[in-house]
Amino acid sequence: MATVRISAAAAPSSFSTLFTHEKAGMSNVDKEKIKRIVYEMSKDSAHFKEQERRDQRVTEHINACRERHQRIGADELKSHEQRADRLLVELDGHRNLERTWACVDMDAFFAACEALEDPSLRGDVVFAVGGTSMISTASYAARRYGVRSAMPGFIAQRLCREAGVSLRFVPVDFPKYLKFAELARTAFRLFDPHFIAASCDEAFLDLTDYCAHHAISGAEAATRLRHQVLEATRGLTCSVGIASSRMLAKIASDVNKPNGQYVVPAEREAIVSFIGPMPLRKIPGIGRVTERVLREVLGAETCAELLAKRAALCALFTARVAREHLSALLGIGGEGPPPLQREGEPSQKGVSQERTFEPTGAPL
DNA sequence: GCGGATCAC
DNA sequence: GATGGTGATCCGC
Known part of the structure; x- marks a missing residue:
């Protein structure tokens, strides 16, 4: 061979x-x-x-x-380090802990919708939404065998067969998911009428006013929110992250997925210790390629590690990108009103197009 | 500007 | 037998 x-x-x-x-x-x-x-x-x-x-x-x-x-020479590195440190002080000085953001992420959305309408898919059924050439979403039961979003179905099928189980395929039915997305959104509106729909199964809500009005914590609001989503959809679960920025809320929504929630307290120390151990891939804007660059050039795997390499970071990336990354490493990003149009307001361009896949990363 | 690369979903 | 589709953004040219 x-x-x-x-x-x-x-x-x-x-x-x-x-x-x-x-x-x-x-x-x-x-x-x-x-x-x-x-x-x-x-x-x-x-x-x-x-x-x-x-x-x-x-x-x-x-x-x-x-x-x-x-x-990069020692003196050049030194000057980059000073520039990085000045930037960090400036960014930290403008830290905004005033708002309470939630990121809501529906759990195994397509698969959950299918299971809701087809009782034979409920329980621990090993199935995937998609076909033998491509899978959109795997049920949590199927994920145990390594089945993932964006995996070719025939490979997923083999993975399951090797484990002695059979994988059932359910065809993609987009109108169905939009219907459930709309139901979930009726729940979102109760908490923030101007919520930001990031995609079909993910949204950002500014809970500041809701929490103030009801005199409750972010954690309590998240619990209510999850309950309302469950009720509005008659059975779909979601995961919620609560934090003072959308970036942190998004990362937090993954911590206790599925059907869970996580709160990052709106305090500098709590934020820094939350973000520090995070793998760099969690930072928005750091994808597969940038992650490799940071690991293989700087030897940095986590946010804290990259922060320690801030001088080299500034030397290797454009000022704009370096600033964006440094900001993220401090847990800063997406505190204020979003640049994009919010729900309910007229938008010049249609709100984000449909997507074929869910994010691939959700761990069991 | 334009094309290529990267990222997100 | 077979491995996504699209928009947005940034960067270097």
């Missing part, structure tokens, strides 16, 4: 795209087995080879960054 040409350096990054991330609740043996099956079924495909080419280009970019990084 012909050997597959994968350099030692390229393999791990390719693997990172192969749905092998975040599998809480699975043993290492399971994870390894899933990784192996996905790899074996993928490695000869055109898609995989294209992915490899992309990874290779990123690797070259990283090597260029590394060279630049190594050429």
Whole structure:
């Protein structure tokens, strides 16, 4: 058999795209087995080879960054550090802890909608919304076997069969999801009539006025909100993050997913210790590529680690990007009114288009 | 401006 | 047998 040409350096990054991330609740043996099956079924495909080419280009970019990084002199680094520190002081000085934001994220949205309308899908049924070529959303039961959003269905099918279970496919039915999204939104309006619909299954609510008016905490509001969503949709659960900024609320909404909530107290210390240990990928604007750059050039995996490398960060990125990242590392971003149109107001461009997939990351 | 890359969903 | 679709933004040219 012909050997597959994968350099030692390229393999791990390719693997990172192969749905092998975040599998809480699975043993290492399971994870390894899933990784192996996905790899074996993928490695000869055109898609995989294209992915490899992309990874290779990123690797070259990283090597260029590394060279630049190594050429930075001590005095140059020092001046970048001073610039970073001035910026950090300025950003921290403008920290705004006044608003209470919620990020609401529906749990396994498409799958949950299907289960709600089809009793035979309820309980611990291993199924996926989508088909044998592509999966949109996996039921939580299916996720236990490694099935993920944006995974080819035939691979998902194999993963389940290897575990001795069969995977049921349910076709995508967008009108159905829009109907439930609208029901959930009737609940959102009770808390913030101007809520921001980020997508079909995700929204930001400014709970400040609601909390003040009812004299309740953000945590209590989140509990009520989850209850109202459950009621309005007659059965859909969501996860809620509460914080003083939309960025933090979004990250927090993932902490106790599914059907949970998490509050980041509106205090500087609490925010900094919340964000510090977060993997950089959690920061909006840091995607697959930037994550690799930061890890492979600066050796930073978490927010706190990148903060320690702030000088190099400023040296390698444009001022605008560096500022954005530094801001995020302090837990700052999305405190004020959003730049986008809010629900209920006339919008010049239609609100965000439909999406085919849910985010892929939700752990069990 | 335009095209390519990146990101989000 | 088979591996998404679209818009937005930024950057370098």
